[in-house]
Amino acid sequence: MFQKKQIIYSETLGTCVVDNIVSLSATKRGPSIQYYVLKTMFDNKVSYIPVEHHQVVLRDMFTVGEAKQLKDSEQYKKDKHLKDAVDYVLKETVGKEEQT
Incomplete structure (x- = not known):
């Protein structure tokens, strides 16, 4: 749940x-x-x-590793929802890394 x-x-x-x-x-x-x-x-x-x-x-939500793998997939290029989710995870990760 x-x-x-x-x-x-x-x-x-x-x-x-x-x-x-x-x-x-x-x-x-x-x-x-x-x-x-x-x-x-x-x-x-x-x-x-x-x-x-x-x-x-x-x-x-996807892990960073899953997001990186999905970013290289055909599904990423074709599915707007998936693209937005992957980009969100990767953006959040970069933002957190920059804060430390």
């Missing part, structure tokens, strides 16, 4: 921050279901994705 304020990657949304985790129900007496409230980092969209049994592939 992801945590609030965690930055994650969604294959359909791209780089997102888990803004909140909420329980929603279709009716007042119906069972409630937990949802991630995801805010995209680059185009200000908000999506509600069920915590369990979701169809969307969600994963932890």
Whole structure:
């Protein structure tokens, strides 16, 4: 389970921050279901994705090593969400290295 304020990657949304985790129900007496409230980092969209049994592939953000490998791939050139995520990881790493 992801945590609030965690930055994650969604294959359909791209780089997102888990803004909140909420329980929603279709009716007042119906069972409630937990949802991630995801805010995209680059185009200000908000999506509600069920915590369990979701169809969307969600994963932890790429490591620096994974990002470097992906940057050399064909997929990086073709997939805008992937490109943005890889560039984000590499930019954050450079920024942190410069601060030390």
